[in-house]
Amino acid sequence: MRKILIYGVLIFFSLLFIAPFFWMITTAVKSPEELYVFPPKWIPSVFHWDNFITAWESQPFNVFLKNSLLVTGLSLVGQLVSSSLVAYGFARFRFKGKDMLFMILLASMMIPWEVTMIPQYMEFNYLGWINTLKPLIIPAWFGSAFFIFLLRQFIMGIPVELEEAARIDGANPIQIFIRLIVPLMTPALILVGVFHFLSSWNDYLGPLIFLNDQSKYTLTLGLSQFRGMFGVDMVSIMAVTFLICIPPLALFFFAQRYIVGGIATTGIKG
């Protein structure tokens, strides 16, 4: 009896969580006539798969896609390289001011991005980066506090003996880092990669503030403007929304193991 109640509540909530996705997908393949009927139809009578193509081609979404791929790809590489280097520095070396630096790093995670967005905008404006993809890529090349913290925790868990042996054999720190540490911390790097991909691909406020011309838009920004233009064309909006959600959802399914474990151990906001 209690089991049934537990399953009942779980099924009820999972339906609540999945229903909006379902509603998005079925709306995307409906005909315009079926969109505005009451009661609404969960399953359309005819599936209009061509809605996806029509919606995608109604705006330069291919350009937005290219921009999103550039931003996400280039910032991802930088994020992985820099965050892991810095994490290694904090995990394995003793140096003057390290504790204070690390405290600052932890504290900096508390600063909401909204607080620095205005001066950052002015700074990028001064540098001539506004309306380019640079503000969305270059900061990632300096690492981010949370990922550094996460990777540092992971490196601390790796036994130090291997590195000592390598050092005795004459390897320098960079060689040790690349040959020994990087392969060992692959699971943590995958986690950081996934989280960075999600936050970069899904980012809306950054593109909104830093980009002006349509030719520079990323997908999320393109989607939000798309709505302003068409107002009520819900079929197209849902079609594009669905397409934009595919990469994060696919990534989640492939990397679920790492994500669930990663959140459990670190308490990240997804």
Add this chain to the structure above:
Amino acid sequence: MESIKKRTPARFKQMSIPYLFTLPWIIGFLAFTLGPLIFSLIISFYEWPVVGDKTFIGLANYKEMFTNDPLFWESLGVTMKFAVLFVPLNIIIALLLAMLLNKNVKGSGFFRTAFYLPSVISGVALAMIWSWVFDGEYGILNYILSVFGIEGPKWLISPTWAPVAMVIASLWGQGSMMLIFLAGLKNIPKDMYEASAIDGAGKWKQFTRITLPMLSPTILFNLITTIIAAFQQLTLALVMTGGGPLNSTYFYAMYMYENAFKYSKMGYSSANAWFMFAIVLSLTLIVFKSSSAWVYYEGEMKQGKK
């Protein structure tokens, strides 16, 4: 770890290596976090339009904000109202789902995925989906309500219901909190429950005497992050309602955003930002300070404090 060599160049090289590793973050922190932070404090004392003359006006921006700007108080009120609804609901739902998933149910992987799925998509996509779900005439939510004989409100165009709609949409995207709770629950030793069951404790007593105290550090963490999240509420409002109707979803972050990027009042907006920073910081401190009264850490038991 220390080099045996004492030759100066080699030693210098040795000493500089850790700094070389950490340098990217140090530069990035100065250039993209600390620098902007200090800069924004400075310009908050100026009247600073995007183009034109900048004038030092001391604390006038802050004075204006507190004494002469009804929108400031209004947006602060909207944010508070949102937080009052969102923070407890979010924690209760996340905790409930985590506790159910922790009961060794079959298919827990499926349920976990279902609850977490909305957290991986973009806030814009989330806002788009929910705008359509909340549609007053053809939205699925009001249809479902009508099946139960309830006439749903026109969610996003009603000043009463639009903030509620925001809370619902936000709750949908909070699966990570459930995962954090789930991890916390898994760390509670099973034998505590077994021992208390032998002593005759019921389920409710076990919940209030074991689960809640053992989970209190996690609750503390989630409490802080949710309060901060309430103050960062911007994407949903921008995309779903544009702050309306009648400013009922005009969140503080949106007020700040518009002062900067719609009205080009950079100085004033920076003052807004610093006020938000101060609030977030003090809320965090208050929650931390109060934590000794209600957060239970296992280590304390050994010191005989509890």
